[in-house]
Amino acid sequence: MTRVHCAQPAPRVADLPNNRELSVSAVRGAAARGADVIVLPELVTSGYRLSSVAEAASVALTPDDPLFAEWGRAAPESVVVGGFCERGAGGRLHNSAAVLDRGELVAVYRKTHLWDEEKLLFTPGSAAPPVLDTSRGRIGVLICYDLEFPELTRKLALAGADLLAVPTNWPLVPRPAGERPPEVVIAMAAARVNGLAIACCDRSGTERGTRWTEGSAVIDHEGWVRAEADESGCAVADLDLTASRTKRRTAHADLLTDRRPELY
Numbered sequence: 001m002t003r004v005h006c007a008q009p010a011p012r013v014a015d016l017p018n019n020r021e022l023s024v025s026a027v028r029g030a031a032a033r034g035a036d037v038i039v040l041p042e043l044v045t046s047g048y049r050l051s052s053v054a055e056a057a058s059v060a061l062t063p064d065d066p067l068f069a070e071w072g073r074a075a076p077e078s079v080v081v082g083g084f085c086e087r088g089a090g091g092r093l094h095n096s097a098a099v100l101d102r103g104e105l106v107a108v109y110r111k112t113h114l115w116d117e118e119k120l121l122f123t124p125g126s127a128a129p130p131v132l133d134t135s136r137g138r139i140g141v142l143i144c145y146d147l148e149f150p151e152l153t154r155k156l157a158l159a160g161a162d163l164l165a166v167p168t169n170w171p172l173v174p175r176p177a178g179e180r181p182p183e184v185v186i187a188m189a190a191a192r193v194n195g196l197a198i199a200c201c202d203r204s205g206t207e208r209g210t211r212w213t214e215g216s217a218v219i220d221h222e223g224w225v226r227a228e229a230d231e232s233g234c235a236v237a238d239l240d241l242t243a244s245r246t247k248r249r250t251a252h253a254d255l256l257t258d259r260r261p262e263l264y
Contacts, residue, residue, distance in 0.1 A: 005035035006216040006235040010205030013047030016059050024070045031075035036136045040082030041203035042144050042167040049208035056121045060087035063108050072103030079136045083167035092123040097141050097167050101134045111143040137162040137241040144168040148186055157194035162241035164198045170213040181215040192223025195247045195255050197239050
């Protein structure tokens with residue numbers, strides 16, 4: 001079994017020192033709870049409601065920033081996936097996720113589908129999201145709005161992912177009483193149709209007038225929510241990630257081999 005841990009803190013917009021301490025503490029706390037895979041929110045290092053390119057640039061990090069080594073030292077036996085505002089080539093800014101495995105940075109994914117005013121700040125990624133062979137299984141990475149494009153979740157399932165780690169920032173939207181957030185419903189559907197576990201890590205608090213959903217969820221390969229954020233702001237579940245490798249549902253039904261891509 002693999003312990004998947006989503007930590008749901010409340011970063012402060014444009015406050016790098018606070019967010020460094022907050023994110024390192026979240027990683028250390030997850031490791032202390034025996035987490036094998038730790039997911040942090042989207043843009044956890046910078047906050048989300050950045051007001052301008054200049055403000056975003058003032059808190060942008062490069063992948064060699066010492067913060068990521070701090071995450072690694074805080075959880076040296078774990079996989080850590082967390083969002084950050086990245087300064088790329090030519091000063092371009094990206095909404096990115098860093099992936100560490102046993103303390104080492106192994107990948108950076110740049111969000112390919114930018115939501116709303118993100119388009120005014122960030123350059124979308126030009127590379128497909130990765131599926132990484134890690135010490136804790138085959139892990140794919142998406143960021144927030146990416147999850148709403150079934151082409152991407154199917155692509156990562158076909159690439160052999162055991163788990164999708166999804167840093168998110170979900171603004172709270174109205175929903176009928178008793179219903180889960182729509183983004184969680186989307187993640188449940190994506191997990192079920194792909195036979196693929198998904199861990200979505202939201203954030204908490206209110207930032208420049210935006211209230212966050214606080215909807216972190218760990219979802220198993222059958223599409224069922226196995227954990228939601230508790231009073232400590234963490235969603236933690238033990239999953240058999242190898243179950244994501246079996247796509248057969250009956251003797252005559254297989255989620256991937258039954259596809260008819262020539263008709264699509």
